[in-house]
Amino acid sequence: MKNFFCIVLLWTIATLTWAQTPATRVTVQGRVVDTASAPIPFSTVFLLNPKDSSMVSFGRANDNGAFTIRNVKQGTYLFKISSVGFFDHNQQLKTSDKTVEDLGTIKLKPITKELIEVVVKTAKAPLTIRGDTVEYNASSFKVPPGSTVEDLLRKLPGVQVDQDGSIRAQGQEVKKVLVDGKAFFGNDPKMATKNLQAQAITKVQVFNDKTEQAKLTGVEDGKKEKTLNLELKEEYKKGGFGKVTAGAGPASRVDGSDIPMRTEIKGNYNKFDAKQQFSIIGLGNNTNQTGLSWDDYQDFRGSNSFNWNDNADFGFSGSNRFIYFGNDDDETLGIPIGGSQGRGFTNNAAGGLNYNYDTKKTKLSTSYYYSQTQLSLNSQRNRRTLLENGGQFRTEEVTNQFNFSGNHRVSLRFEKQLDSTNTLVVLNNSRLNNGNANLFTRQDLYRNSVDISTRNTTNTGNTLQQFGSATSLIYRHKFKKKGRSFAASGTYQINTNDADRLLNARNEFLQATSANDVLRIINQEQGTVSQRSQYKASLLFVEPFAKKYFWETFYNFNLRYDEVDYDVFNVGDASRTRNDSLSRYYKNNYLFNRIGSSVRYSFKGMNISAGVAGQQFTLDGRFAADQTAATFNRINRSFTNVVPNISLNYDMKNNRYLFAGYDVGVQMPSSRDLQPIIDNSNPLYVREGNPDLLPQLGHNLNGGFSYFNPGSFTNLFFNLYGTYYVNQIVYSQTIDPQTLITTTRPENISGGRNLGSYIGFGFPLKKTKATLNLNTNFNFGRNLTRINDVLNETNNRNYNFRTRLELTPKDWLTFYANADWGIINTRYSLNTSQNQRIYNTNYNGDLNLKFPGDFYLNTSMNYRIFKNERLGFNQQVPIWNASAYKILGKAKKAEIRLTAFDLLNRNVIVSQYAGQNYVQDERTRTLARYFMLSFTYNMRGVQAKMRKNGYF
Structure with a gap:
C-alpha cells in the first residue's frame, strides 16, 4: 500500500520537474x-x-x-x-x-x-473560447471505443469528474447537463453522462446559463448556473444508437451473502433528430448498482415531486422564495433506506423512457422511470451518549433488515409560445411508491464498560403505499415596453400515505430496583392514513422605471390541508385494544400570505437588488385521540415576519465574478413536531411533539469570488457563508436515570450559528498533460440543546482538504489520483472529558492503459482510514479493483471484459459521526470480492429507413 502511494508521489514530482525544466x-x-x-x-x-x-x-x-x-x-x-x-x-x-x-x-x-x-x-x-463559453471538439480527445460521456469529460482540460460522477467545470459544480440543448431524464446530470456514448458527441460546451427567474422576467439578476451541453453528431441524429451489457461471475462467501453468483444486465437505446429525442434505459443486477437518481430517492421518501427549477413560486432570487416546512417524513412510518453508497446487499431492477419534442414555439419533455430494490442490511453501531452531570453511557446496537421498495415516477413539462409576448408552461410530476420492510434490532446499554444496564430487542414489520402528484400552470407575458413583464402561476399538489407497522419489543432493565420494572413488553399494531393537499398561487410584476433600474413586486398565496389518522392497538394473546394515549387524529390547515417588493440596478455586469417582504403564517389545527371524539383540542397560531433580501452580483468581465447576499430564512414547524404525539417505534428513544413551537429564523450571509483564465485553464473559486439562528428548532432530551430511555421533544432555542467556507484552486502542471486541483473547506458550528433540562453547547469544527492529480500524457495512458483528509473536532460543554477528534482519510488512484491489439487495462485502489484516538477506533479499508478488456471486430462495436472487484476481500462500510451530545461509529457488511465476465455490444449510427419526415 505504501509503495502504491510512493509511486504516485514520485510521478507527481517527475511531472512537476518535467513541466518546469527550462533547458x-x-x-x-x-x-x-x-x-x-x-x-x-x-x-x-x-x-x-x-x-x-x-x-x-x-x-x-x-x-x-x-x-x-x-x-x-x-x-x-x-x-x-x-x-x-x-x-x-x-x-x-x-x-x-x-x-x-x-x-x-x-x-x-x-x-x-x-x-x-x-x-x-x-x-x-480542439477547443474554442467565446467569452465565458468553452467549446470542446470531442474528436480531439481520444477515449476507447464504447466509452461513456463521463469518460470523455475526464479528458477535457478544465473539467473534473469526481469518483461519484459529480462534475465540476472551471472550478464550479455543473448544475445541468443538456443534450442538444434539451433536458435528458429530468435534471440529474449523471443520467446523461453515464448512459450516453462518447462517440455520439461532436462537441461539448461549458457555459454560464441564466437562472430560470432571469429567463422568466427578462431582467438579468446576475446569477449564473454552470451548464454543460452535449452536441450530437449528425449521423446519430439520423438513426438509433445504444449499448447493451450482460455479465456474470462467482462471488465470495466471506461477505456473508448467500448468493454464489453475481449477475448484471443493462442497456440503453437512443433515437434523436433535430426536433425529437427518444431514449430508453434499463438495468437488472445483484451488484449493488441501484441506478437511482437523487430525485428517485427523494420521491420514495415522500417529499414534494415538484420541479423547483421552473420557479412557480415567484419572489426574491435564491432559495428563500420558497415556503419551508419542517421535515414531516416521520408521519409516513417510512421504510428505512440503508442501501445508499453501496451499503448491504441489493437486488435491483430499473427502467425508464424519455421523450423530448422541441420546436421554436412548442417544447415538450416527458419521462417515466420505474425502479425496485430488495435490500439486505446488517450493521453494528457503537454510541457514547453524554449526560448533564458529566457522566455517560454506551450503546452497542446490532440491526438486521430486509426491505423491498418499488417506485414509479412520471414527469412532464410542456411549454407553448402563444405569440411573441405570451408563453404558457404546464408541469406535472407524479410518483407512486410501495414497499415493505422487516427490521430486527438489539441494543445493549452500559453504564460502565462491563455491566449491561438495559437490553432491548425489537422486531418491526412495515408496509407502505404512497402517492404524490404536483401540477403547475405558469403564464408569462412580456409587454411592448422593454423590461416590463408579468407572470402568474397556480399549483395543486396532493400526497397520500397508507402505512402499517407491527411492533414487538422486549425491554429488560437489569438494574431496576423494582421487580415490576425489570421487564416491559410492547406488542402493537400501528397504522397511519394521511392526506396532504396544497393550493398555491403567485404573481410577479416587473417595471423598469429608469434605464438601469427595475422595480419587482410579487405575491405568494399558499393553502395547505393536512389530515392524519394515527391508530395504535395493543395486541395480547386473545385481545386487541386501542391505545388512546398513543393514538391521534388531527387536522391542520395552514394559510400563508407573502407580499414583497425590491429595486434592482443592472448595468454593465453590475447587478444589485434590495427588497423587503411581509409574510403571515396562520395555523388552524385540532386533534384528539380519535376522529369520533366528542371534543377536540385546538392549536391556533399566527406568525408575522418581515423578511429583508439584499444581493450583489458583479460580472467583472474576463471570467471574474463577485457575489454577496443577505436574507432571512423562515422555517415553519412541521406538522409532526406540533402534535403532542408519542412515537415509541424505538422503545429506548421515544419522540413527542410540542404545540408551542415558534417558526425558526435564520439570518444568512454569504459572499464569494470566482475566476477562470481560458488561456491557461487556471481556476479559482472562493465563498464564505454564515447563519445565525433565532428560535432554532432543536430536539432536547430527557434521559431516565434508571432505564436510560431517552425522550426527545422539539423546542426553540436562540443562539445557534454556522460559519463555513470553500476554496478551490486548479491549474495545469503541463497543458493537456497534467492538471492539479486543490481545495479545502471548513465549517464551524455551534449547536444548543437541553439534556435533562441542562443546556449543552456542542461546538463542531470540521476541516477538509483535498488534492487531485490528473495525468494524461499519452493516448494510451491516463492516471487519476486524489487524496482527501477530513478532521471533525467536537467540543461538549456538559462533559469536556469526552471531547472528540475524528479523522476520515481517503486515498484513491485510477490507472488506465491501452496495449496493442485493442487490449485495455484499468486498475484502481481506494484506501480509507477512520480514526478516533479518544475511543481507540482505527479502521482501515483498502479496496482494489481491476478489469481487463478487449475491443472486438473491425467496426469496434463489441467488447469483452473481465472484472475483479475488491481483490483483497476487505470491503466494509465504515462511518463516524459526532452529534449534539453523542459520538458513534458504524460498520455495515456489504458486497465484497467477486469476479465478472461481461460482454458489451454498441449500436452506433444505425441509419433510419423511414420516410423523410417520419420519426419511427
Whole structure:
C-alpha cells in the first residue's frame, strides 16, 4: 500500500520537474491581427501533433492580439489560430535552438459572403473560447471505443469528474447537463453522462446559463448556473444508437451473502433528430448498482415531486422564495433506506423512457422511470451518549433488515409560445411508491464498560403505499415596453400515505430496583392514513422605471390541508385494544400570505437588488385521540415576519465574478413536531411533539469570488457563508436515570450559528498533460440543546482538504489520483472529558492503459482510514479493483471484459459521526470480492429507413 502511494508521489514530482525544466524548452509568441492590421483579441492559439492533430499545448491572445505559449518542447508542430468570424490559420512550425520562437504578426482573413463557399480541409481546433463559453471538439480527445460521456469529460482540460460522477467545470459544480440543448431524464446530470456514448458527441460546451427567474422576467439578476451541453453528431441524429451489457461471475462467501453468483444486465437505446429525442434505459443486477437518481430517492421518501427549477413560486432570487416546512417524513412510518453508497446487499431492477419534442414555439419533455430494490442490511453501531452531570453511557446496537421498495415516477413539462409576448408552461410530476420492510434490532446499554444496564430487542414489520402528484400552470407575458413583464402561476399538489407497522419489543432493565420494572413488553399494531393537499398561487410584476433600474413586486398565496389518522392497538394473546394515549387524529390547515417588493440596478455586469417582504403564517389545527371524539383540542397560531433580501452580483468581465447576499430564512414547524404525539417505534428513544413551537429564523450571509483564465485553464473559486439562528428548532432530551430511555421533544432555542467556507484552486502542471486541483473547506458550528433540562453547547469544527492529480500524457495512458483528509473536532460543554477528534482519510488512484491489439487495462485502489484516538477506533479499508478488456471486430462495436472487484476481500462500510451530545461509529457488511465476465455490444449510427419526415 505504501509503495502504491510512493509511486504516485514520485510521478507527481517527475511531472512537476518535467513541466518546469527550462533547458530544453522554448517560448512561442506572436501577434494576431486582421487584414487591416487591427488586433484580434482573445484568439485561441494551438500547438498540435502533426501525426494525429492531438493537442500538445494552447494559449490565448490578450486584448492587443499578443500571445505566448511557454514551456514548449523542441520539435515539429502544427500551429493553429482560431477566432470567431475569421478563417483558421494553419502552418507547420519547427522550433529552433532559440529560447524564444517569435512568429511575428499573423494576419487572419475574415469570413465574408464571397468566401463562405470555400472549403478548408485542415485539423479542427480542439477547443474554442467565446467569452465565458468553452467549446470542446470531442474528436480531439481520444477515449476507447464504447466509452461513456463521463469518460470523455475526464479528458477535457478544465473539467473534473469526481469518483461519484459529480462534475465540476472551471472550478464550479455543473448544475445541468443538456443534450442538444434539451433536458435528458429530468435534471440529474449523471443520467446523461453515464448512459450516453462518447462517440455520439461532436462537441461539448461549458457555459454560464441564466437562472430560470432571469429567463422568466427578462431582467438579468446576475446569477449564473454552470451548464454543460452535449452536441450530437449528425449521423446519430439520423438513426438509433445504444449499448447493451450482460455479465456474470462467482462471488465470495466471506461477505456473508448467500448468493454464489453475481449477475448484471443493462442497456440503453437512443433515437434523436433535430426536433425529437427518444431514449430508453434499463438495468437488472445483484451488484449493488441501484441506478437511482437523487430525485428517485427523494420521491420514495415522500417529499414534494415538484420541479423547483421552473420557479412557480415567484419572489426574491435564491432559495428563500420558497415556503419551508419542517421535515414531516416521520408521519409516513417510512421504510428505512440503508442501501445508499453501496451499503448491504441489493437486488435491483430499473427502467425508464424519455421523450423530448422541441420546436421554436412548442417544447415538450416527458419521462417515466420505474425502479425496485430488495435490500439486505446488517450493521453494528457503537454510541457514547453524554449526560448533564458529566457522566455517560454506551450503546452497542446490532440491526438486521430486509426491505423491498418499488417506485414509479412520471414527469412532464410542456411549454407553448402563444405569440411573441405570451408563453404558457404546464408541469406535472407524479410518483407512486410501495414497499415493505422487516427490521430486527438489539441494543445493549452500559453504564460502565462491563455491566449491561438495559437490553432491548425489537422486531418491526412495515408496509407502505404512497402517492404524490404536483401540477403547475405558469403564464408569462412580456409587454411592448422593454423590461416590463408579468407572470402568474397556480399549483395543486396532493400526497397520500397508507402505512402499517407491527411492533414487538422486549425491554429488560437489569438494574431496576423494582421487580415490576425489570421487564416491559410492547406488542402493537400501528397504522397511519394521511392526506396532504396544497393550493398555491403567485404573481410577479416587473417595471423598469429608469434605464438601469427595475422595480419587482410579487405575491405568494399558499393553502395547505393536512389530515392524519394515527391508530395504535395493543395486541395480547386473545385481545386487541386501542391505545388512546398513543393514538391521534388531527387536522391542520395552514394559510400563508407573502407580499414583497425590491429595486434592482443592472448595468454593465453590475447587478444589485434590495427588497423587503411581509409574510403571515396562520395555523388552524385540532386533534384528539380519535376522529369520533366528542371534543377536540385546538392549536391556533399566527406568525408575522418581515423578511429583508439584499444581493450583489458583479460580472467583472474576463471570467471574474463577485457575489454577496443577505436574507432571512423562515422555517415553519412541521406538522409532526406540533402534535403532542408519542412515537415509541424505538422503545429506548421515544419522540413527542410540542404545540408551542415558534417558526425558526435564520439570518444568512454569504459572499464569494470566482475566476477562470481560458488561456491557461487556471481556476479559482472562493465563498464564505454564515447563519445565525433565532428560535432554532432543536430536539432536547430527557434521559431516565434508571432505564436510560431517552425522550426527545422539539423546542426553540436562540443562539445557534454556522460559519463555513470553500476554496478551490486548479491549474495545469503541463497543458493537456497534467492538471492539479486543490481545495479545502471548513465549517464551524455551534449547536444548543437541553439534556435533562441542562443546556449543552456542542461546538463542531470540521476541516477538509483535498488534492487531485490528473495525468494524461499519452493516448494510451491516463492516471487519476486524489487524496482527501477530513478532521471533525467536537467540543461538549456538559462533559469536556469526552471531547472528540475524528479523522476520515481517503486515498484513491485510477490507472488506465491501452496495449496493442485493442487490449485495455484499468486498475484502481481506494484506501480509507477512520480514526478516533479518544475511543481507540482505527479502521482501515483498502479496496482494489481491476478489469481487463478487449475491443472486438473491425467496426469496434463489441467488447469483452473481465472484472475483479475488491481483490483483497476487505470491503466494509465504515462511518463516524459526532452529534449534539453523542459520538458513534458504524460498520455495515456489504458486497465484497467477486469476479465478472461481461460482454458489451454498441449500436452506433444505425441509419433510419423511414420516410423523410417520419420519426419511427
